[in-house]
Amino acid sequence: MLIFALSRLLRAFITIALVVSFAFVALRLSGDPALEILSSDATPDAIAAFRSAWGLDDSIGVQFLRYAQAVFAGELGHSMRDGRDVLTVVAERIPVTLAITLPALMINIVIGIPAGVVAALNRNTPLDRILMAGAVAGFTVPSYVLGFGLVLIFSVWLGWLPSGGSQSWINAVLPVFTLGVGGAAILARYTRSAVLEVLTQSYVRTASAKGVPWRHVVERHVLPNAAIPTVTIIGLMVGHLVAGAVIVESIFSWPGIGRLLVGSVVSRDLAVVQGILLLVALTMVIANMAVDLLYGMLDPRTLSRRHK
């Protein structure tokens, strides 16, 4: 187990290092922050002073080494636009994004898994077809279409919900639903497939043949075994939610990490963009590690296979 955890940690470190390095180089090759941030009439002296103050006049290699050293010391730098500490800037957005992504993840799970199980247990019935048609619609409609559609219906036509903003909890309803629907649809599809596969296994047939009540067969044999691929999908959903938040937060003017990222990329606020990407990479890696550990708990054979 220790070796397994250590190997996962090493892979996680390499993943994060690659993401951060790529972002660092790509950002520096794609535009000069001095020209984007300073006034269009800034004098050559002011531009030179800006580049010098932010270390942009050094080579990319030197800049990267300095950045890596700072990151290992827990220092993510300062925003070029307002001078604030990046850690503070990013940290204050985390709860705002979590306020819509966690409920959305709950919607994914609470709607997606039961819908998938019910569809599988009622395979090829009208109920299955209705549920799966809904699921296909759910994940094929892009979030910006769904988001604007919901605003049109519930804000503009019905006047029930605000069109955007973050003034109260009610402002979160539409963004949460927009973020949650796509994930629930994907989860329903995967859960259905997983359950259908388990239903064909010999131990399910044996249990049924022995006269075990169907409900018990489903609860004790089908669902635990179908949970393994489903957990994988839930792990991937975290990434889906973070990516989705970038779009949904823009549509609904929700001031979370996604909005910060878009604004910082546009204004070439390099330190903030790097800070966010580091955070996103960390989140993804942690989510995947959590999934791996859950595998072990759900199916101890996974661990023993990895040790061989």
Place this chain on the structure above:
Amino acid sequence: MPNLTRRTFVRRAAAASAAALLSNPASAQDARRKVVVALPTQPAQIDPMIWNDTPSLRITSNVFESLLRFDYLNNSELKPALAEAWTRIDPLTVEFKLRPNVKFHDGSDVTAEDVVFSFSETRTKGPDGKAQTVASQYQRTIKSVEALDPRTIRITTSVADAALEQKIAAWGCQIVSKKAFDRAGSWAKWFETPIGTGPYRVVWNRKDVGVLLAAHDGYWGGRPPHESVEFRVVPEAASRQNGLLAGDYDLVSDVLPDQFDAMSGTGAFEVVGGSIPNLRVLVIDTTAPWLSDVRIRRAMSLALDRQLIIDSLWRGRIDVPRNAQYPAFGALYDDGQKAPAYDPEQARKLVAEAGYRGEPITYRLMNNWYPNEVLTAQIMLAMWQAVGLNVRIESVENISQAQKQPIQAFWDSSILLFWPDPTALYWRVAGENGSWTRLGIWKSEEFFAAGAKFERSTDAEERKALHHAMLEIIHDQVPIIQLHNNGAFYGKRRDFSWRPYPSLIMDFGPFNMAGA
């Protein structure tokens, strides 16, 4: 309560409030609106010395004021503001008499010491003394600012600057409270609660949420017409439109022409605004192959049917100035100048004369940094093709990519008339020290000499002649292709009477009393 929607509730509540107010006229007069405005962006900090970008012009202008101001409803005429009078002593010196009893947002009086401090290096050098401020843009010629007595300020320039009063009224010269600045102890703290004299004070500025301003009832110019103005950041144009139609906002900015019908179709909302003195241009690297040939540059300009672009993409609601001139230039406005001509025949002739045989000319195009930028580019491409010019698009993400050396191309830009004088237009960007000239893309000793003389001349007739000469050089050499004025359009509730200025500034104060 069946069928009670949020909107119904709001309407009923509004009706009940209106009824209550009508029954008590005194209350009705006192009642002021809490205005909610949706904008795509906000200033990183609310301080006119640090930012003069579009969101700052819109928001910060309600918080800070200068010694002088422009009357935007009257051809940008110069008017007294914190100074009640001013006198040109000589070409290098202007004296200002401070208006008495003007109060800062914290209730303290504006003094000559505050004025001197506002122009001091503490302010102009900005945070950490890095000079990341806009001071050089507006205060470049100022040598000293001194208080002659508690109400008299003398500003001296190092060279004659005929546009000094305009620059002072424009931006970067707003007066801040020295005591409040010192009390804050740091720029970071100051940014949290900046203290000016404008009709509104800052309550908060939360990034990606917005800015809340509250009325400054001690304002010298009269009682602000609104209790508060909340600027909410709504980056998506469609979201701003939906929010207006849903009743979440009173006013939204940056309305695109394809949204006009949706916003004005219901009768409850309207689109206001129009052309502003922000000239959309194509900037040319005149050292690039073929673009170095003035015949090709002239042909590129003559090939463009600007009116067709305006009618197709802007519903005909913007215009083309006469060779980059604005009525606010006053006596300097040259009636003899004409808007750029559309003459495809002449363009074809010039292309042939130049011996051009279809070699690609590069157009570095950003993805709608300016409204309708990509659509305009597509139309122009067809127009250039029609006269035999083979223009190829090279997509870029931002302005620094567009200006990446070697340029060898042309790209989109705009010139905002920061102050109503020709020195704020072509001279600012294409003069000897202009930001485009520094890129090494154009040079004209004749233009530089005329411009330098124009900038320092205070003789009206001489300035007029030099201005004419400068316009003729640009018209003749075509280092910049003038397209049209940009438009600033707003969607608003019809029952919210606010007037847009021909400027990026959004005034919610008593000088724009239609808002009362």
